[in-house]
Amino acid sequence: MKIKIIIADDNSFIREGLKIILNTYEEFEVLDTLNDGKEAVDYCKNNEVDVALLDVRMPxxxxxxxxxxxxxxTKTKPMILTTFDDDEYILDAIKNGAKGYLLKNNEPERIRDAIRSVYNGNSIIQDIVLEKIKSNLLETKETETKIDPTLFTTRERDIMSLIAKGYSNKExxxxxxxxxxxxxxxxxxIxxxxxxxxxxxxxxxxITGKVD
Known part of the structure; x- marks a missing residue:
């Protein structure tokens, strides 16, 4: 069964070019290309879509x-595919449920693998984007946190602190x-x-103490 995709981008050249590229992979079916976020929302509400590729800045x-x-x-997994790596966009997109944040300058195979991974339930944040998040988090005092200490055990708080510093599970x-x-x-x-x-x-x- 093919992974059903929509592409929302206000640049027709980019969205149609991306459609052509993705359709070369047998595992994908690009259902439609759309001009903005509103059209993407309406399409996902009325159709079965597996992954929605969304640009950030759209009318x-x-x-x-x-x-x-x-x-x-909806049951659609939203994934940001954009040229913008602005901190505000990254954080807001992740808080709002984005399953992936990838830049358009990636090789087609990288985008293909990211879509496949998101479809399979994983979250994909491109290294350069993740590094930007981590650098911002590390600018905050390492001991400073706004989470409710009564909600978590000491061990859970230790793990959250290390995650905020960019540590992997192995580390x-x-x-x-x-x-x-x-x-x-x-x-x-957690x-x-x-x-x-x-x-x-x-x-x-x-760092923020806020879920959304």
Whole structure:
């Protein structure tokens, strides 16, 4: 069964070019190309779409606003594909439920792999984008956090702090002398308590104390 995709971008050259590229992969079916976020939202509400590729800056409704509605009101997985790596867009898109944030200057194979991964339930944040988030988080005092200390155990807070610093599960396990499986269990517990969906959101939440 093919992965059903829509592309929303106000640049017709880009969206039609991307459609041609993605249609060369047998696993994809590009259902439609759309001009803005509003059209993408309406399409996802009325059709079965697996992954919605959304630009950030679009008229009528931008990609971040569309991501929030699509994430909350449909089964479609929204994914940002843009030329913009502005901090505000990145954080807002992730908070609003984006399952991926990728820049358009990637090779087609990288975009293909990201779409496939998002479809399979993973969250994909491009390295350069993630590094930007991490650098901003690290500018905040390492001990400073606004989370409710009564909601989490000491170990959970330690893990959240390390996630905010960009540590992988493997690195966290070495730092805290526990197994990777135990780290994964703690992360599952943290996600359950907060309603968040992935580690990048945990990092943001640890610093801001806000889920959305």
């Amino acid at each position: 009528h409704m931008n990609g971040v606003e569309a991501t929030k509605i699509i994430s909350e009101e 966290i396990s070495k730092q805290l002398f526990i197994s990777e499986g135990t780290v994964a269990n703690y992360i599952t517990s 996600l359950g308590k907060t309603g968040l969906e992935h580690r990048t959101q945990i990092a943001i939440y640890f």
